[in-house]
Amino acid sequence: MIDMTDLIPSDLALPHRLPPVGGHAFTRAQLALFAGGSGDHNPIHIDSDIAKAKGFEDVIVPGMLLMAQVGKMLADWAGPSTIRRWNVRFTNITPILATPTYFAEILERTEVAGERCLRLAVWVEVPEVGEVVRGEAVVAERGEAGER
């Protein structure tokens, strides 16, 4: 069901970091599935021979798979169709078998087109290389599943 209460208490001090979300290690099977699911068939994500020929140690995890997980974290927390605008930079290569952790920190209360929203920092870390994704998101504080 859609929770129509505020996402955070009105007196919550900001910035406020949400509990990190741990992910499973990225496997070759998942990257193959994502190639089909996402439509991105770039061989550096699914063919280790080609990845090595291009100077990578092995296949690399698609940035959009990481961003999809960030989106899932935000939607699981704030509700479906609540992300109003967001952007990320892919700051480092994510190697196959890396185990990601997803982070979000509420920075401020804000308003977009008359709607109460929260602005968050979001980022992803993997132990092998550190931070691989860094960005910001604005989510509606009262989510509705349908039209905004």
Add this chain to the structure above:
Amino acid sequence: MEHEAEANGLSQRRIRVELGQLKLFAKAIGETNPIYFDRAAAEAAGLPAPLAPPTFSYSLGVLAFGSESWSEELGIDPEHLLHGEQAFESFHPIYAEDELLLQRRVVDQYEKKGGRLSFVVVETELTNQRSELCVRARMVGVIQNA
């Protein structure tokens, strides 16, 4: 100004949001909430149809245009291209069976590090069958020059 930009390098495609593609995408990203792939669950949640997850609009662009269309237009080898940044603005949800119009243009190109890195910025707007702008997506591609 807007008309000049449209006349210069606007590409258009139409694509239908297929439920089977949403199912495969959900499986690939580990999405277990059935409102994203199951018709009955979506309807029980008050949605008209299964909902596209937040980054699925990027895949609609890839599926509609082919991953290499704009890089070919610009004479860029797609295998030398890295995804540097991605941004989305969302105005309306996208659902299974939506018939979308995708309009794409290169909005910026620039170089850094004395020409060793080239950047290209591609903007894609997704509009549904009710002429509602659903998503404006912006991709920054990075090309490492030899």
